[in-house]
Amino acid sequence: MIRGKNLSKVFESGMFSKRKFIAVDNVDIEIKEGETLCLIGESGSGKSTLGRMLLNLIEPTNGEVIFDNYNITKMKQTELRKIRRYMQLIPQYPDSALNPRWTIKNSILEPLTIHKLMDKNNRREKLEELIETVGLKNEHLNRYPHELSGGELQRAVIARAISLKPKFIVCDEPTSMLDVSVQASIINLLLNLQKKYNLSYLFITHDLEIANIVGQRFAVMYGGQILEEGNKIMDKPLHPYTELLVKSITMDEDIENINELLLDKTETEIKKSNNNRGCKYYHLCPYHDEKCLKGAPPVVEVDENRKVRCFRHA
Amino acid sequence: MNNLLAVNDLHVDFLLGDIKVKAVNGVNLEIKEAETLCLIGESGSGKSVLGLSILKLLPSNVDINGRILFNNKDLLKLPEKELRKIRGKEIAWVPQSPSTSLNPVLKVGYQVAEPMELHLNMDKKSAWSKAVNLLNFFGIHPADKRAEEYPHQFSGGMRQRALVAMGTSTKPKLIIADEPTKGVDLIKKVNVVKLFEQIKRNNDKLSLLLITHDIPFAKKLADRVGVMYCGQVVEVSNAETFFNEPLHPYSKALIRALPSRGLKPIKGITPSMVNPPKGCKFHPRCEFATEKCRNEEPPFIEYNGSFVRCHLYD
Amino acid sequence: MKAIKNLRYYLNNKTFFTGFAIILLIVIVGLLAPFVANDPYKTDMVNRLSPPSYEHPFGTDQLGRDLFSQVIYGARVSLIVALSISLISMILGCLIGAISGYVGGFVDDIIGRIIDTFLSIPEIILNIAMVGVLMVSLNIGSSIWIVILAVIITNWVSYARITRGMVLSLKEREFVNLSKSAGASDYWILFKHIIPNVVGPIIVLATLNVGNVIMTISSLGFLGLGIQPPTPEWGAILNSGKNYLMIAPWIATFPGLAIMCAILGFNLMGDGLRDIFEPKSRRSVYE
Numbered sequence: 077m078i079r080g081k082n083l084s085k086v087f088e089s090g091m092f093s094k095r096k097f098i099a100v101d102n103v104d105i106e107i108k109e110g111e112t113l114c115l116i117g118e119s120g121s122g123k124s125t126l127g128r129m130l131l132n133l134i135e136p137t138n139g140e141v142i143f144d145n146y147n148i149t150k151m152k153q154t155e156l157r158k159i160r161r162y163m164q165l166i167p168q169y170p171d172s173a174l175n176p177r178w179t180i181k182n183s184i185l186e187p188l189t190i191h192k193l194m195d196k197n198n199r200r201e202k203l204e205e206l207i208e209t210v211g212l213k214n215e216h217l218n219r220y221p222h223e224l225s226g227g228e229l230q231r232a233v234i235a236r237a238i239s240l241k242p243k244f245i246v247c248d249e250p251t252s253m254l255d256v257s258v259q260a261s262i263i264n265l266l267l268n269l270q271k272k273y274n275l276s277y278l279f280i281t282h283d284l285e286i287a288n289i290v291g292q293r294f295a296v297m298y299g300g301q302i303l304e305e306g307n308k309i310m311d312k313p314l315h316p317y318t319e320l321l322v323k324s325i326t327m328d329e330d331i332e333n334i335n336e337l338l339l340d341k342t343e344t345e346i347k348k349s350n351n352n353r354g355c356k357y358y359h360l361c362p363y364h365d366e367k368c369l370k371g372a373p374p375v376v377e378v379d380e381n382r383k384v385r386c387f388r389h390a
Numbered sequence: 391m392n393n394l395l396a397v398n399d400l401h402v403d404f405l406l407g408d409i410k411v412k413a414v415n416g417v418n419l420e421i422k423e424a425e426t427l428c429l430i431g432e433s434g435s436g437k438s439v440l441g442l443s444i445l446k447l448l449p450s451n452v453d454i455n456g457r458i459l460f461n462n463k464d465l466l467k468l469p470e471k472e473l474r475k476i477r478g479k480e481i482a483w484v485p486q487s488p489s490t491s492l493n494p495v496l497k498v499g500y501q502v503a504e505p506m507e508l509h510l511n512m513d514k515k516s517a518w519s520k521a522v523n524l525l526n527f528f529g530i531h532p533a534d535k536r537a538e539e540y541p542h543q544f545s546g547g548m549r550q551r552a553l554v555a556m557g558t559s560t561k562p563k564l565i566i567a568d569e570p571t572k573g574v575d576l577i578k579k580v581n582v583v584k585l586f587e588q589i590k591r592n593n594d595k596l597s598l599l600l601i602t603h604d605i606p607f608a609k610k611l612a613d614r615v616g617v618m619y620c621g622q623v624v625e626v627s628n629a630e631t632f633f634n635e636p637l638h639p640y641s642k643a644l645i646r647a648l649p650s651r652g653l654k655p656i657k658g659i660t661p662s663m664v665n666p667p668k669g670c671k672f673h674p675r676c677e678f679a680t681e682k683c684r685n686e687e688p689p690f691i692e693y694n695g696s697f698v699r700c701h702l703y704d
Numbered sequence: 705m706k707a708i709k710n711l712r713y714y715l716n717n718k719t720f721f722t723g724f725a726i727i728l729l730i731v732i733v734g735l736l737a738p739f740v741a742n743d744p745y746k747t748d749m750v751n752r753l754s755p756p757s758y759e760h761p762f763g764t765d766q767l768g769r770d771l772f773s774q775v776i777y778g779a780r781v782s783l784i785v786a787l788s789i790s791l792i793s794m795i796l797g798c799l800i801g802a803i804s805g806y807v808g809g810f811v812d813d814i815i816g817r818i819i820d821t822f823l824s825i826p827e828i829i830l831n832i833a834m835v836g837v838l839m840v841s842l843n844i845g846s847s848i849w850i851v852i853l854a855v856i857i858t859n860w861v862s863y864a865r866i867t868r869g870m871v872l873s874l875k876e877r878e879f880v881n882l883s884k885s886a887g888a889s890d891y892w893i894l895f896k897h898i899i900p901n902v903v904g905p906i907i908v909l910a911t912l913n914v915g916n917v918i919m920t921i922s923s924l925g926f927l928g929l930g931i932q933p934p935t936p937e938w939g940a941i942l943n944s945g946k947n948y949l950m951i952a953p954w955i956a957t958f959p960g961l962a963i964m965c966a967i968l969g970f971n972l973m974g975d976g977l978r979d980i981f982e983p984k985s986r987r988s989v990y991e
Contacts, residue, residue: 118575133881160887172878177900179541187886223659225431236882255432255603260647261655285649324576327583327610
């Protein structure tokens with residue numbers, strides 16, 4: 077239903093000596109109707125950038141995004157705006173997601189106002205329906221964002237997002253800023269909404285346990301690339317990085333050696349190694365050898381629904 | 391085992407204009423020698439304030455009442471001069487994630503050496519070489535070169551370890567660490583676990599007070615667990631009890647809200663610290679609440695080796 | 705925006721209230737000038753340079769004109785000129801700054817450089833130069849219009865710089881992204897999201913700026929540019945008084961005090977407004 081082909085994003089800085097940072101490197105991604113793809117990765121992996129590229133909130137340097145047969149990367153702004161109602165975003169930081177000078181009520185109704193989908197009469201009705209669905213109360217409506225808690229704000233954001241009856245929502249770490257108890261209710265809300273409205277989710281997270289609960293399919297991202305993709309990658313990880321992630325859940329210390337290397341790479345050093353040839357994961361991989369530097373590792377289709385980007389499985 | 395630190399009936403109120411926020415509302419807590427106590431709580435529970443008040447590092451618009459006994463001295467009644475001898479030397483503070491905790495214009499080596507110069511009366515040269523040794527010990531290589539660098543040249547993990555080096559340099563009796571895993575990626579969390587285990591191995595008489603809301607992390611390190619809710623400690627149990635069969639209904643609910651334990655949300659909302667609920671602070675959200683709970687505040691009593699603040703165990 | 709319209713905030717804030725009271729007083733006095741004061745233009749050579757007395761509460765100047773009336777009528781001139789300059793340069797500056805910040809790219813580069821150039825020259829020199837340029841190019845002698853035009857041209861820059869800065873950072877805020885993803889057009893975002901967030905700090909800046917403008921026109925008057933006697937304007941009176949500081953210090957003193965009061969009033973208002981607009985950022989910090 078939504079597909080990204082050859083998506084790349086290169087950030088340049090500096091007026092004269094342009095420094096490049098490749099945030100997303102030639103990624104293919106697809107999410108079908110009604111399914112949840114969990115995009116797993118650590119900070120700096122490019123997962124947020126990729127998610128926003130799918131919504132065209134960040135313009136791809138290369139590649140295209142096709143939503144339900146519409147090529148949204150090539151569309152004109154005026155056309156695109158009409159389609160945007162079907163693709164929404166739930167961001168990571170609820171407290172900056174809403175305009176601090178707008179009341180919650182106005183923020184929730186904004187999308188409907190923009191698309192002129194309601195009038196004075198059914199305004200009240202739509203509002204009540206929305207807040208009931210997400211679990212907010214009337215008293216929240218006339219307040220301002222700084223008067224609400226993180227969980228309540230996130231609910232308001234969700235109310236906004238579903239008000240236009242979208243088909244696809246990018247959830248960008250929606251609960252990482254929330255407390256454990258609130259996390260549970262927000263995730264449950266998202267799962268219920270998915271069932272009710274047959275939504276597709278791109279669920280971006282760094283928390284594997286949540287990913288397990290939320291997702292049907294998983295993709296692991298590192299250094300701007302998807303290294304492994306499939307339904308059962310957590311039970312049987314093929315890529316060394318996935319393996320490392322899965323082991324980290326139990327915080328087991330036998331991941332000793334690999335971590336020494338991860339420990340001290342500063343941001344700049346990682347970015348430098350970013351631009352070389354060969355497998356991006358080379359320096360950190362316990363199984364690496366010379367063939368891993370020969371070129372970009374191939375994407376191997378191990379079996380139905382499982383792809384790995386690694387020389388070992390070629 | 392003796393008590394290293396005992397907090398008796400601590401009340402900390404923040405005065406904001408005409409509003410009084412009861413951040414810490416009657417806390418009794420003991421930290422024994424050579425034990426790791428994890429203080430768990432969600433945002434707004436008062437755990438950070440509790441940690442800060444042990445070292446009297448709170449802003450001036452607070453009202454503190456109660457006693458904090460350390461080595462038979464009441465820290466709250468000590469004059470600043472005496473307190474400074476304890477702060478940094480016998481009780482060390484390792485603050486939250488490190489980008490603002492280190493002075494950006496001073497070399498890291500200098501900052502790590504500072505507590506030693508101040509408290510152990512070491513001269514600059516010996517303090518510096520000791521600092522280099524510490525950096526080496528905590529895995530920052532090559533230590534002598536890195537000590538000459540500035541914080542921005544360190545990665546996040548390295549900065550955290552530098553802060554820990556700073557904290558442990560004077561061989562304190564108690565280290566208070568504030569949210570050591572906040573904002574830390576999954577794989578790097580393992581390193582944080584290893585870091586603290588290394589600290590413990592290096593100094594077996596050391597007590598650790600880990601303030602965190604990261605329950606899996608606490609599970610890895612805790613000897614005992616204290617749970618805070620709405621400014622009060624509602625349970626203190628040993629680790630095994632807490633993670634398998636917690637006593638207080640809030641603890642139970644918290645464990646059940648974890649993704650690995652079912653992701654069951656806690657009904658209700660976070661209580662206000664300005665107008666906390668009457669009686670038991672948790673009663674509006676408690677499945678076992680009775681009339682007594684609504685009216686009478688439960689005492690903090692001992693039960694089977696744990697302490698609980700709940701009428702169920704009265 | 706409802707919170708800002710809540711009158712209670714304004715009345716309770718002591719700083720704002722004091723400042724507002726001072727300004728209100730000056731405005732009322734200025735309005736009531738014909739009833740309170742005599743003719744400021746009437747010369748009286750017999751009583752020139754006489755010290756404050758019952759007849760002339762502030763004394764007389766070198767031509768025997770009643771200083772009290774001059775200062776009172778001067779309030780009108782100074783305030784009207786200052787307020788109009790502030791208002792026009794505010795609108796001009798904010799518009800240019802907002803567009804520059806939002807559109808970015810080449811346009812922003814150029815406007816940014818213009819702003820930087822203006823700001824690199826010390827204010828008073830810039831103003832003097834601007835007055836000179838206008839006088840020459842428009843071939844008019846020193847007049848009130850030259851002053852107004854010159855100061856507008858030099859003053860819009862500070863508004864533009866602040867607005868541009870705020871717009872640049874607001875552009876990146878998450879709620880703008882969410883609005884975009886809901887299908888908002890650039891106009892919607894600019895006028896419904898960005899501008900409302902800019903209004904608060906700009907109004908604060910404006911009140912402080914009025915004080916600055918008063919200072920500027922008074923300085924220009926003091927230097928003999930812009931408004932000249934007999935038109936009563938505080939700076940001009942100060943200027944004429946500087947030659948008589950030893951024998952008739954009251955000529956310079958009273959307009960000086962008036963300038964001081966006006967600037968104080970506006971500054972207090974600005975400070976108070978800053979507090980009023982900021983309680984929104986007072987979040988639940990009780991952790």
